[in-house]
Amino acid sequence: MSWALIAGGSKGIGLGIAEALAKRSYNLFLVARNADDLAGAKDRLENEFRVQVEVLSCDLSQPDSPDIIYAWCIKKNPELKILCNAAGMGGSSDFPELSLVDTRTMIRLNLESAVSLSHRFIPLLKMAAPSYILNVGSMAGFAPIPIKNIYSATKSALLFFSYSLKNLLKKENISVSCLCPGPVYSKPSIEQETIKKLGMIGRQMAVMPGMVGEYAVRCMLRRKLIIVPGKLARFISFLLRMLPRRFLARILYRPEN
Amino acid sequence: MKHLIILCIIGLNSLVSVAQPVIPNELPADTTKPYALVAGGSKGIGYGIALALAKRGYNLILIARHMDTLQAAKNKLESAYPIHVEVLAFDLAYENSAAEIGKWCTERNIRLKVLCNVAGLGGANDYLSYPLDSLRYMVRLNIESCMALSLILLPLLEKNAPSYILNVASMAGFAPIPVKNIYSATKSAVIFFSYSLRYQLEDKNISVSCLCPGPVYTKPEIVQDTRKKLGGFGNKMALDPGYVGEYAVKKTFNKRLIIVPGKLAKLSSSVIRFLPRRWVVGIYNGKGKKK
Numbered sequence: 095m096s097w098a099l100i101a102g103g104s105k106g107i108g109l110g111i112a113e114a115l116a117k118r119s120y121n122l123f124l125v126a127r128n129a130d131d132l133a134g135a136k137d138r139l140e141n142e143f144r145v146q147v148e149v150l151s152c153d154l155s156q157p158d159s160p161d162i163i164y165a166w167c168i169k170k171n172p173e174l175k176i177l178c179n180a181a182g183m184g185g186s187s188d189f190p191e192l193s194l195v196d197t198r199t200m201i202r203l204n205l206e207s208a209v210s211l212s213h214r215f216i217p218l219l220k221m222a223a224p225s226y227i228l229n230v231g232s233m234a235g236f237a238p239i240p241i242k243n244i245y246s247a248t249k250s251a252l253l254f255f256s257y258s259l260k261n262l263l264k265k266e267n268i269s270v271s272c273l274c275p276g277p278v279y280s281k282p283s284i285e286q287e288t289i290k291k292l293g294m295i296g297r298q299m300a301v302m303p304g305m306v307g308e309y310a311v312r313c314m315l316r317r318k319l320i321i322v323p324g325k326l327a328r329f330i331s332f333l334l335r336m337l338p339r340r341f342l343a344r345i346l347y348r349p350e351n
Numbered sequence: 352m353k354h355l356i357i358l359c360i361i362g363l364n365s366l367v368s369v370a371q372p373v374i375p376n377e378l379p380a381d382t383t384k385p386y387a388l389v390a391g392g393s394k395g396i397g398y399g400i401a402l403a404l405a406k407r408g409y410n411l412i413l414i415a416r417h418m419d420t421l422q423a424a425k426n427k428l429e430s431a432y433p434i435h436v437e438v439l440a441f442d443l444a445y446e447n448s449a450a451e452i453g454k455w456c457t458e459r460n461i462r463l464k465v466l467c468n469v470a471g472l473g474g475a476n477d478y479l480s481y482p483l484d485s486l487r488y489m490v491r492l493n494i495e496s497c498m499a500l501s502l503i504l505l506p507l508l509e510k511n512a513p514s515y516i517l518n519v520a521s522m523a524g525f526a527p528i529p530v531k532n533i534y535s536a537t538k539s540a541v542i543f544f545s546y547s548l549r550y551q552l553e554d555k556n557i558s559v560s561c562l563c564p565g566p567v568y569t570k571p572e573i574v575q576d577t578r579k580k581l582g583g584f585g586n587k588m589a590l591d592p593g594y595v596g597e598y599a600v601k602k603t604f605n606k607r608l609i610i611v612p613g614k615l616a617k618l619s620s621s622v623i624r625f626l627p628r629r630w631v632v633g634i635y636n637g638k639g640k641k642k
Contacts, residue, residue, distance in 0.1 A: 206490050238546035247543035254536035257527035261636045343546045
């Protein structure tokens, strides 16, 4: 049986991805901080699909997390086909309102954990090739968003990382994808904020986490590098990548009054 | 003939080294003059920037890992310009460095006008050949330290506005370079951070700039690596750290956002930014494989 490891798989987009993989009969390793959320996800996925789900509560922003997760996975002697880095932190407060500690946590969770988990698990993925890495970036990684400064910067780094890794791992037959969604209604606060800040376009562009997970997994298995779910989001992300950054940063900058 | 030239050079050198103590610096250092903090200022581009700031009469706070290179930089700068140079030995990748530097500056109520985040680490074939600890060190030095110092020193910069932040990224931050995976990714984050910060701090009268140089010959390995991978083209594009520092400081005071020194580097970087990323990555990937 093939296994997939999902970091940040207990909620939101990560859970959507877990569901789409369970549907395709992958056994799952789910890692997240909250043990209750993990237990809930395990129950639901095991009942709904005939797969084995293992859960581990672990803070992915901690530097020893890759070793802990690796030691835990290896006990099952799995054929690890998929690594998905879905853990991330964002939100409406960012630089400079965030404290130094939170700023660091955001960098470590959004970028460092994906970099180090991939590094740790590439040997296992190599053995199970053809295999897949799916990093969850964001449309915010296409152009700098001043009010989401650190979030947008770390997601850009993750996007760069995915591009490079794709090229580096081509000969190992490991395919790398980066999911770059627009607004995803994974919790009520995101829905409110999207409607407030982006108005109609935001509402039209927003997608549900289940749809994002399904679409991401489908594209990942087809070895697509950049994955943007939703037609309007795709069109807007095309514009974001084409237009000059300075112009975009200016229009994306709306100071709150 | 060869010997004669060498003799002349030695002669000139000794003249210079004798000349310095003969003309002592009569001007006392004025500590009320504005300060510039250069993180990673003991060598390379950072030293080039420190030199350009010293020339403009700024007192300096230099931060780097090793006290001996810092002390050497301090001696050179203080003997050439009537400024005060303070040196602090910190590893900027360490978690409490930024907070301690911030505390040091705040306690002394430093008239901080310029913050330069220069410290950075790169290398060839980083992701697949480096141990995880080195990759983490790179992330912490290249982006965390830059964001942390900017955050901690923001109140001082705001108080002494108009002031300036200069982040040192790289042309590698314009498009992903597979063989310099983490370097290129972290530099892209520095560029994004600078863009955003520029707009966030505009009404506080703090100007943010980001230096994105092509190859700079700061050490012999870089000269070799550039020639090997990019050939004559790379060699033409490469610049000397002194020139880069001077150019960067000039443009920072002109409030330029993205600073690319050198004509050929400027041209290449506009091409890189314009072309589809996938193409550029493909080209980089081919170049990077050259042994």
